[in-house]
Amino acid sequence: MNYIKISLALAMGALMAGSCADVNDIPAALRISGQVVPDDSCVVKTSGGAQQEFKSRGTLDLAVGSTYMGYLMVENAFPQFESITGAQPEQGLVDPSTIYTNHLDITIRMNEGLLAASAEFVTKYGELFGVAPTLPLAYQVPGATSIPATSGGAVLAPLIPNNIGLLFRELSQVQDGDSIEVILEIKVVGQRQDGLKVQSGVFSFPITLCNRCLVQDRYEVGVALDPFAEENKLTEQDIGTFCEPGQDDHVTNAICGVLFPNQVPGFCPVDRCLGLAGATLPCTEDPQVFEVP
Known part of the structure; x- marks a missing residue:
């Protein structure tokens, strides 16, 4: 942890000195901690501790719904402006290390045999989007929040949006009553208050697709x-x-x-x-x- 803080401080120092460091040159400071279970009011608590429960995998029953919502806990590990420079931001200004997330880059990995056995999926995909499906499937979904330095926040976004869920109903294996697993590889993308683009590392989350299993x-x-x-x-x-x-x-x-x-x-x-x-x-x-x- 100390190494990360020191590396981040050095990177921040270089940025403030006017260097043109790319986002990939900076140690991962935007991190996805996991998929959080919302409370009975469908609210995600960001205060951590015993209030949080994380899910290691998900299930989407396509007989009931076609959207899988993400309740992602995301951490901003950038140090505060004051801890690096010894000075506080000017009154009324947001700390330059505050991160504003914009969207999620999502890649879905699934068995190639699923497409080969599901002609309707391939046809429907082409009708809707004008291109043939290729694996892995990749898309972006909006996911906006602000996360202060050294803090955590929740990013709510459809990991499987409605249009993709509707297409999954065309998979013959799920129609026949089998459950299949897909792996979602998720990145959160945004920028800091000072304009630097940041993105998280890949967070992998398996989701089981089924027909009336819930x-x-x-x-x-x-x-x-x-x-x-x-x-x-x-x-x-x-x-x-x-x-x-x-x-x-x-x-x-x-x-x-x-x-x-x-x-x-x-x-x-x-x-x-x-x-x-x-x-x-x-x-x-x-x-x-x-x-x-």
Whole structure:
């Protein structure tokens, strides 16, 4: 730790002396600590300690949701301006070592055989984005926050955005009921208050894609589709708590009535959620997203 602080101080000194040091010449000072479990209010606490719980891997149930949210704890290890120069920033000015994150660079690694066995995935990808899919898949998502020097902050961003999740529903293995694992390699990119571009090292996070692996069939279809009816009166505990539908948390099949109120069997997303006979993961009623990820 002392070595890191000394190296950072030397790098900062060079920058303040007017050198043109590239971001890659500076020891990693923007670090992803991990994926944090949000609390019951879907809030991420950045104060650390016993308030934090980290996840080593994630699960996205594609029968319920198509987005996997990142709650990333990120650390700014740059020393404060005062500790390097002995002087404080001018009154009212932000410390030059404050980092503002802009976006996340995400690379998804998956078995090449998955694409070979999923012609619909390849076709749909080409229709939406105008290019053929190549592995690994790579894209950017916005993720903005500010992190003071020697502090931590939370970056909230969709690690698997909706358009990519919809495409994953085209994977034949998941449609057939198998679970597959993809590896996300994540970098946080931003800049300091003084304009220096910074980026984190790679943080690898595995996510399991599945079809109804998080749904518990506890209620009859009529109850599941109308959980708040007078004769049912299900509570939040009866449905299951979650921050993002289909992400990590087990829920009962009453989630289907919450996500698709006033719908009946025969509506494709409802059939998919309930796991009814003949249900498919892709539905024409799903939103069509055309933006390049």
